[in-house]
Amino acid sequence: MSTPRPGSVAGWFAPVLPEARVAVLRRVLYVFVLLDMHLIVRDPIPLSHHPDLYRPLIFAEVLHLPPPSLPLAWGLYAVLVAGCVAGLTGRAPRSTGWVVAAAFTWWVAIGFSYGKVDHDHLALVVALWVLPTVGAVPGGWSSGRRSAQAGWALKVVQIAVIGTYFLSALTKISNDPRGWSLTGWPESYILLWAVVRRPHGLGQLLIPYPGVLHVMQWFSILAELGSVVVLWLRGRALLCAALFWMGFHVFTVAMLYIHFAPTVVCWLAFAPLERLAPWWRARHPPLEPPVPIPARAESASR
Secondary structure, three states: OOOOOOOOHHHHHOOOEEHHHHHHHHHHHHHHHHHHHHHOOOOHHHHOOOHHHOOOOHHHHHOOOOOOOHHHHHHHHHHHHHHHHHHHHOOOHHHHHHHHHHHHHHHHHHHOOOOOOOHHHHHHHHHHHHHHHHOOOOOHHHOOOEEHHHHHHHHHHHHHHHHHHHHHHHHHHHOOOOOOOOOOOOOOOHHHHHHHHOOOOHHHHHOOOHHHHHHHHHHHHHHHHHHHHHHHOOHHHHHHHHHHHHHHHHHHHHHHOOOOHHHHHHHHHHOOHHHHHHHHHHHOOOOOOOOOOOHHHHHHHO
């Protein structure tokens, strides 16, 4: 990929960024996929016992994916585990990455075809598909290479992260029974209903204060609509934005027990992960081998 001119549209979509950031992020995501399939989307295998309840997603219908079965679900499970372990070695990153991307996309498609689609997996699925385009990174985490190809892959992941929030706001606006309306969702009692539906966490303290819940709904939808600004932030401003959204997710967990872990881990695409290797080496310098004592000096000391 040729290097786009800085300041151009192509330069925005494909900035020259360190390939070490891609090398670190790929390994983190492979570890997370293993956790995800055991802790979050862990039900494709048990759901395969109920083919009558299967309602495929649109893309599964377009691709004519077969309905889930126990052999299929267990096969995807085995491919995912083997692929993630292979991906952690850093070998054949393109082929391994695309196998994991395809298997995990199919895995979550099965899990989401039984009545509930979790949009927090958008950025994770996109990341699994685009990060293999960078290919092998010589030196891995310690690589000093920079490329527009790495920048394009990371930018796509960043757009997917922010798209998770922005598209969520558009969905809330477009799903109003009266048609497209900015006021419909924030002026509803959806948050109160969610708190009552999940009788745990700090949200129970706010049930007597519906006005506070309305303010929180307005704050939420405005923050989601304004999230696109993050794509143009740099330095401390970007750090503050990342801390804001991390705090937002901590609050939703404390209030509603709703996490966005797949989205949160993809926020690492914004982080300078390439600094990890130098930071580690600075704090764990290699032990210097002992200096051999010359034979004459050793005999003289005796």
